[in-house]
Amino acid sequence: MGIQQKFVELFGSEPVMFEAPGRVNLIGEHTDYNEGFVLPAAVDKAIKFAIKPNSVGKYRFYAFDLNESFETADNQIHKSNTAWANYLLGVIAQFEKDGNMVPAFDCVFGGNVPLGAGMSSSAAIEVGMAFAIDVTFGFGYNRLQLVKFAQEAEHEYAGVNCGIMDQFASMFGKAGHVIKLDCRSLEYRHFPLDMSKYMLVLVNTGVKHSLASSEYNKRRDECETGVSVIAKHYANIKSLRDVTLDMLNDHKAEMGDVVYKRCSYIVEENARLEAGCEALSRGNFEEFGRCMFGSHAGLRDKYEVSCSELDTLVEIASKSAGVLGSRMMGGGFGGCTITLINKKNVAEFEATVRSQYQTPDGKQPDIFEVVIADGAHLI
Numbered sequence: 001m002g003i004q005q006k007f008v009e010l011f012g013s014e015p016v017m018f019e020a021p022g023r024v025n026l027i028g029e030h031t032d033y034n035e036g037f038v039l040p041a042a043v044d045k046a047i048k049f050a051i052k053p054n055s056v057g058k059y060r061f062y063a064f065d066l067n068e069s070f071e072t073a074d075n076q077i078h079k080s081n082t083a084w085a086n087y088l089l090g091v092i093a094q095f096e097k098d099g100n101m102v103p104a105f106d107c108v109f110g111g112n113v114p115l116g117a118g119m120s121s122s123a124a125i126e127v128g129m130a131f132a133i134d135v136t137f138g139f140g141y142n143r144l145q146l147v148k149f150a151q152e153a154e155h156e157y158a159g160v161n162c163g164i165m166d167q168f169a170s171m172f173g174k175a176g177h178v179i180k181l182d183c184r185s186l187e188y189r190h191f192p193l194d195m196s197k198y199m200l201v202l203v204n205t206g207v208k209h210s211l212a213s214s215e216y217n218k219r220r221d222e223c224e225t226g227v228s229v230i231a232k233h234y235a236n237i238k239s240l241r242d243v244t245l246d247m248l249n250d251h252k253a254e255m256g257d258v259v260y261k262r263c264s265y266i267v268e269e270n271a272r273l274e275a276g277c278e279a280l281s282r283g284n285f286e287e288f289g290r291c292m293f294g295s296h297a298g299l300r301d302k303y304e305v306s307c308s309e310l311d312t313l314v315e316i317a318s319k320s321a322g323v324l325g326s327r328m329m330g331g332g333f334g335g336c337t338i339t340l341i342n343k344k345n346v347a348e349f350e351a352t353v354r355s356q357y358q359t360p361d362g363k364q365p366d367i368f369e370v371v372i373a374d375g376a377h378l379i
């Protein structure tokens with residue numbers, strides 16, 4: 001049974017259907033909350049929503065994949081003890097904070113974005129909910145405002161002080177294109193990616209990134225500490241976007257080794273992204289792939305958000321025929337690697353990964369061949 005049918009079974013009428021995708025990020029990791037650049041794309045794995053207003057004065061949700069229900073009165077929006085429901089409630093709360101009354105509605109949702117795999121299933125849920133509410137009730141927000149609601153929901157109701165990349169990619173994705181997003185100005189460009197010869201392959205370590213939220217928030221604090229040290233010495237330093245390696249080197253002693261490592265990674269990652277985009281615009285995928293490997297090394301050694309399973313998968317990729325680049329993707333501490341590879345070598349690569357890597361519970365890893373898709377839309 002699908003999402004739509006389940007809605008009809010539960011609520012007895014036909015819903016309107018929406019979907020919002022998960023995302024990949026080619027390069028530019030942990031740069032979004034430092035006002036740097038990112039290069040994500042929406043993918044062909046999505047969360048679907050069936051939604052319709054009701055007249056019972058309640059929000060009634062059903063998580064299709066978990067087979068669980070949740071309901072609450074429509075005048076009582078607060079964080080609940082049901083983790084999955086908080087993503088939806090968090091979005092409703094943002095509409096309300098902005099002065100709207102969100103009428104009661106029924107919603108069934110679910111999809112095939114793997115959970116805890118670093119493909120932003122939570123952003124897909126938040127973005128899909130924001131988009132569906134806006135269209136259903138005709139609030140008329142633009143996509144960027146809805147992205148900000150979705151991001152704020154993650155901050156307030158999921159407790160992760162995330163940047164804007166995941167929600168932005170899920171909302172603004174475009175088939176066949178990556179998004180080069182300037183996380184300071186929020187200007188973006190859809191960059192065509194000619195994948196006729198190449199493929200992006202994700203391998204899921206099978207390690208759920210449970211450490212991620214505490215360590216994530218800690219990395220943010222460390223970056224802010226670095227900025228505050230540099231800002232004492234130079235005018236107009238607002239974020240690591242304004243900082244150079246020379247500045248960091250000159251004030252290394254004041255910030256200490258850990259903060260120095262974190263900050264220098266971010267400055268270098270922004271430079272790698274620029275170099276990578278430049279290479280892509282010349283069709284030089286080999287050079288872009290080298291930037292991906294460089295990104296992984298920085299995330300592992302300086303930002304310290306990798307884990308042994310991610311490192312093993314990147315190591316396997318680095319020795320496999322036809323691989324141009326490979327790196328951990330997303331917040332880190334588990335989830336997927338993303339590998340750029342020649343199409344003709346994909347089958348061999350996947351066989352190698354399956355024979356050389358096992359998830360912590362002794363299984364073969366899930367492997368996804370990614371197709372770049374459109375952002376949130378009505379179905």
Ligand code: GLA
Pocket residue numbers: 028029030031032033120162163164165166330331332
């Ligand atoms: C998570 C966050 C994003 C971003 C990445 C790391 O996915 O939600 O905002 O910071 O980690 O690049």
